Amino acid sequence: MLEQTRYEKLFSTPVFRFQVPDPVAFNEALLEEGNRMRAGSGGASKSNRGGWHSEGNLFDRDTDCVNKLRDLATEAIFTANEKIGAQAPREALALKIFAWMNANPKGAFNAPHTHPGAHWSGVYYVAQPEIETGNSGMIEFIDPRTDLPNWRILQAPSFRMKKKLRPEPGEMVLFPSYLVHWVYPNESSEERWSIAFNATFRKARK
Numbered sequence: 548m549l550e551q552t553r554y555e556k557l558f559s560t561p562v563f564r565f566q567v568p569d570p571v572a573f574n575e576a577l578l579e580e581g582n583r584m585r586a587g588s589g590g591a592s593k594s595n596r597g598g599w600h601s602e603g604n605l606f607d608r609d610t611d612c613v614n615k616l617r618d619l620a621t622e623a624i625f626t627a628n629e630k631i632g633a634q635a636p637r638e639a640l641a642l643k644i645f646a647w648m649n650a651n652p653k654g655a656f657n658a659p660h661t662h663p664g665a666h667w668s669g670v671y672y673v674a675q676p677e678i679e680t681g682n683s684g685m686i687e688f689i690d691p692r693t694d695l696p697n698w699r700i701l702q703a704p705s706f707r708m709k710k711k712l713r714p715e716p717g718e719m720v721l722f723p724s725y726l727v728h729w730v731y732p733n734e735s736s737e738e739r740w741s742i743a744f745n746a747t748f749r750k751a752r753k
C-alpha cells in the first residue's frame with residue numbers, strides 16, 4: 548500500500564463574506580448619501596453598463612455612514628490578511644482604500660473585469676430588489692487557473708470554473724483583486740445599490 552504523506556492546497560483563491568449586524572438604518576443612510584451624490588453629478592462609467600457610478604473616492608467623504616463603512620472595510624481587510632497567514636505586521640503596512648458607489652437599474656450589469664494593482668477588492672451590498680430569480684444581480688467569479696475545462700469531467704467542487712453568489716443587503720464580499728468577476732444583468736425594475744472598493748498596501752514610513 549501507498550502511504551499518503553502530504554496534501555497541500557497550492558495557490559487557492561480565498562473569498563470572504565462578512566455580515567454587518569442590523570444593517571437596515573445603516574443601509575438607508577448609505578442610500579441617502581448615494582442619492583445625494585447622484586443628484587449632484589452625472590457619475591463615471593467604468594465596468595458598469597447602464598448604471599450610475601460615483602466619481603472620486605467615496606471614502607474621502609466624512610459622513611457617519613461613510614466613516615462606518617470605511618471602518619468595516621478596514622476590519623474585513625485585516626481579518627482577511629490574518630486568515631491567509633500574512634506575515635507582514637499591520638503597523639508595517641499603509642493601507643489605501645478607494646471606494647465608489649454603484650446603482651444598477653433594470654438591465655444594468657458589470658462586464659467581466661479585475662482590479663489590477665490592488666490587493667483586496669470588496670463589495671458591500673446596500674439595497675437589492677426584494678425578489679430576484681434566476682441569475683439576476685448575481686456576482687460571479689471566474690477561476691483564474693488555465694485548462695480547467697478539461698477537469699469538468701471529475702465534477703470536483705474545488706475545480707469548478709466559476710462560482711456565483713447573491714449576497715443580501717448588509718453583506719460584504721472580499722476577494723483578491725486579480726480574481727475575474729462580473730455581475731449578471733438586473734432583471735428587476737428595482738435598482739440594486741452596492742459599494743465597491745479596492746484596498747492597496749504600501750510599506751508604511753517609519
Ligand SMILES: [Fe+2]
Nearest residue numbers: 660662728743
Ligand atoms: Fe469589480
